[in-house]
Amino acid sequence: MxxxxxxxxxxxxxxxxxxxxxxxxxxxxxxxxxxxxxxxxxxxxxxxxxxxxxxxxxxGFVDAHRHTWQAGIRAILPDATLPAYLERVLGELAPRHRPDDVYAGTLAGALECLDSGITTLVDWAHIQLGPGHTDANVEALRASGIRAVFGYCYGGGGDLDALGAETRRVHRAYSGAPAGPLTMAMAALGPEIAGADRALAEWRLARDLGLPVTAHMGGHGPESAARGLAFLDEHGLLEHPTNYVHANHYTGEALKRIAGSGGTASVTPFIEAALDMGPPPTGRARDAGVATGLGADTVASGPGDMFGVMRAAYVLERGRPGGAGLGFTAADVLRMATIEGAEAAGLADVTGSxxxxxxxxxxxxxxxxxxxxxxxxxxxxxxxxxxxxxxxxxxxxxxxxxxxxxxRGHDVPALLGSLAESAAHVAHA
Missing domain, CATH: 2.30.40.10 (Urease, subunit C, domain 1)
Incomplete structure (x- = not known):
């Protein structure tokens, strides 16, 4: 008690x-x-x-989008762009992660959050290479003591039947317990990354299991953003609770449609600017009525604390051409880092104020x-x-x-030793 x-x-x-x-x-x-x-x-x-x-x-702060497992590859890819990140981090380094590496990285990343004042985390976990990786990920989140939304992204390949079976297993294992600080979301690859068949399977599975969706959508160029949103609309999926990560290339009208459907956005201003993904949609999304949270995204290329993220959001928005962002205030940033982040996480009735x-x-x-x-x-x-x-x-x-x-409650030196061993294995395997 x-x-x-x-x-x-x-x-x-x-x-x-x-x-x-x-x-x-x-x-x-x-x-x-x-x-x-x-x-x-x-x-x-x-x-x-x-x-x-x-x-x-x-x-406490709410980090509305973070790949927590990446604590062991911190600062491995500075001065990069998104294609380089996808090739190096997801193409080369992620497959080298063993379950123990996932545990060490996720626990260290979650404790980094707590240490810096982030009490709630949306863990967009695309390191689910098998059941052992998933179990290690969830065990680490629970051990940390953070409030977390475990965004499960199936990583076992293109077999949609296997995607459904494993997602249901994870849901049974980790969503049937009494209410606690860990909840689950469907971290969907979505139509802009994985194509129509997998996207349909992801959203329909999320609907069947009663899970919200969090997806990287709107950050891959204007045409891709328009096609992805049209896909959701065409298949009757737009009204499903969805968090749109990045959202850089949505038009004002598209953002209004997202707001009208009850969708939310997660902006990762430091990473979006550093990886040349397009201007963060911070002010445009909020002006359209979209509840918009902030996220650190990846420590492979950026900072992991909310103070750095808030300052990036503030200066990038206020520096928009022609003074378009000068109405954006420090109070707006703090709201995004707390209650709007909780809305993006689907936890506004639980935390954030x-x-x-x-x-x-x-x-x-x-x-x-x-x-x-x-x-x-x-x-x-x-x-x-x-x-x-x-x-x-x-x-x-x-x-x-x-x-x-x-x-409190953690042997940080021992964890850092495990993380160092993991980092060496992942980087040099």
């Missing part, structure tokens, strides 16, 4: 409906959920009081560092000034996974 906690006298930032700062306020956590927010809350007799004076208390009843996925940031001290706007301080050094305490479901700047 999780402890009762009272985070006392912090600068509290809620994110829904808009980022709002509550000075000298408290957050009460009971049974792993947010019970109350406000100044001067009475402490229950059994509560542990955490002094948050001089700290920022806010919802401080609404009473939601899971207590919380982040406490220090402000007594040279990079964050004397910040006049707390929201801007989080987006533009803070970094991973400011992350003091992280709660997932009311349970402290990081306290006093230190991860």
């Amino acid at each position: 999780t402890p009762t906690l009272l985070l006392r006298n912090g600068t509290v930032i809620d994110t829904d409906p808009v980022p709002t700062v509550l000075a000298d306020s408290d957050v009460l956590v009971e049974d792993g959920r947010i019970a109350a927010v406000g100044p001067g809350l009475p402490a229950p007799p059994d509560a542990e009081v955490i002094d948050a004076t001089g700290r920022i208390v806010m919802p 401080l609404a009473p009843g939601k899971q207590a996925d919380l982040l406490v940031l220090r402000t007594d560092t040279l990079g964050a001290a004397s910040a006049h706007d707390p929201v801007a301080a989080v987006v533009l000034s803070a970094d991973t050094r400011n992350v003091d305490t992280v709660l997932v479901g009311g349970r402290a996974v990081k306290r006093g700047g230190v991860l």
Whole structure:
């Protein structure tokens, strides 16, 4: 049973409906959920009081798109483009991964998230080369303590019957347990990557199993984006809960159609710019009414913390030609990194804001560092000034996974040793 906690006298930032700062306020956590927010809350007799004076208390970040298994190939491909990434990472390095490599990479990647204040993760796991890889992936997510959407992407080849059978096995094994921090989605290759037959099988299977879909769509050029969306429409799949990853090349009208169908977007601004995928659709998607989350995507070519991702989103959007993005604010970025990311993950009723009843996925940031001290706007301080050094305490479901700047419950040196061995094998096999 999780402890009762009272985070006392912090600068509290809620994110829904808009980022709002509550000075000298408290957050009460009971049974792993947010019970109350406000100044001067009475402490229950059994509560542990955490002094948050001089700290920022806010919802944990949501990484809405990440290939978590890639922690062992960090910075292996800087200065690349998307074709080079596909050839090197997916064509050469991924097939070398053993189940133990998947476990080490996924656990290290998930702990990296927690260490930097990301409490919820959409793990787009296209390393499912066999059942052993899948089981290792899920075991690592569970061991980490993060709230995760396991985006299962079948990697066993083109046999659609085998795709269906293995996806159903995974669903039975990992979606039938009592509600917890791990849920499942269909990580679909989709019509722009895998073609019509597999895409139909993926969406229909997701519908039969009651799974949302997350797919790389809209990031492969204007013609491909238009064809992919038309394919979903033609086959009656547009209304199925779908998260469109990248979405760079959708027109304004297409984005409005996605919004009208209930679809969401995940933007990975650093990677989209670095790999020359096209201008991130951050402002255009949000202007069209699409709930849009942020993701780190791959640490093979970019940073793995939300601070770096938020700053990339901010500067790339505000730097659009002709001043088109100058209406984009730090508050917009913070919303994308929290509640809109939760919407993209299908978890907006669970996390992403401080609404009473939601899971207590919380982040406490220090402000007594040279990079964050004397910040006049707390929201801007989080987006533009803070970094991973400011992350003091992280709660997932009311349970402290990081306290006093230190991860809890994991032998990090031993994990780093396993990761180093895995990285050497994968890179030189």
